[in-house]
Amino acid sequence: MVLETISKIIKVQLPAYLKKLPLPETIGGFARLTVSEWLRLLPLLGILALLGYLTIRPFLPKKKKQRDSLINLKIQKENPKVVNEIDIEDLKSTNACYCRCWRSKTFPVCDKSHLKHNELTGDNVGPLILKKKIR
Ligand code: FES
Numbered sequence: 001m002v003l004e005t006i007s008k009i010i011k012v013q014l015p016a017y018l019k020k021l022p023l024p025e026t027i028g029g030f031a032r033l034t035v036s037e038w039l040r041l042l043p044l045l046g047i048l049a050l051l052g053y054l055t056i057r058p059f060l061p062k063k064k065k066q067r068d069s070l071i072n073l074k075i076q077k078e079n080p081k082v083v084n085e086i087d088i089e090d091l092k093s094t095n096a097c098y099c100r101c102w103r104s105k106t107f108p109v110c111d112k113s114h115l116k117h118n119e120l121t122g123d124n125v126g127p128l129i130l131k132k133k134i135r
Contacts (some may be wrong), residue, residue, distance in 0.1 A: 018044075072102045084108040094134060097127040 021044060022037040024030055048113070077083045086098075086108075086120060097110035101123075104111045109128035 037103070075102055075107045088132070089131060091132050094132045096130045096132075098130065100128055101125040 020040075022033060022040060024033065072082060084098075086096075098108050099106075099110045099114070101114040101117050103113035103117045105113065114125050114127065
């Protein structure tokens with residue numbers, strides 16, 4: 001019963017539908033179509049657009065995803081916990097930037113690797129900036 005219905009749709013109804021479509025014989029003919037003719041073409045154009053998209057989708061560039069849900073991918077992995085201590089009194093400059101993205105090659109100091117990380121992932125992380133007032 002189901003196959004019979006599908007067969008009828010493909011062999012009878014679909015050709016009849018396609019035959020009635022107001023397909024122009026030239027590209028310029030599309031410009032002369034009326035609104036109601038465009039509306040009759042919409043389902044076919046929608047299906048063709050969907051099929052085109054599904055065909056090219058595997059070839060579209062994908063955003064690079066992180067390997068997993070880990071935040072720290074490579075810094076001091078031999079340690080069970082990474083802890084850094086910095087005495088405020090030891091700050092030599094008036095500004096010190098500390099990494100919060102865990103991608104810095106000079107961790108715990110920010111080397112601006114967060115810029116590339118944010119670009120690749122769409123994230124919005126940035127450094128912790130400590131400012132020292134000079135009196
Ligand atoms: S490199 Fe990590 S916050 Fe800048």
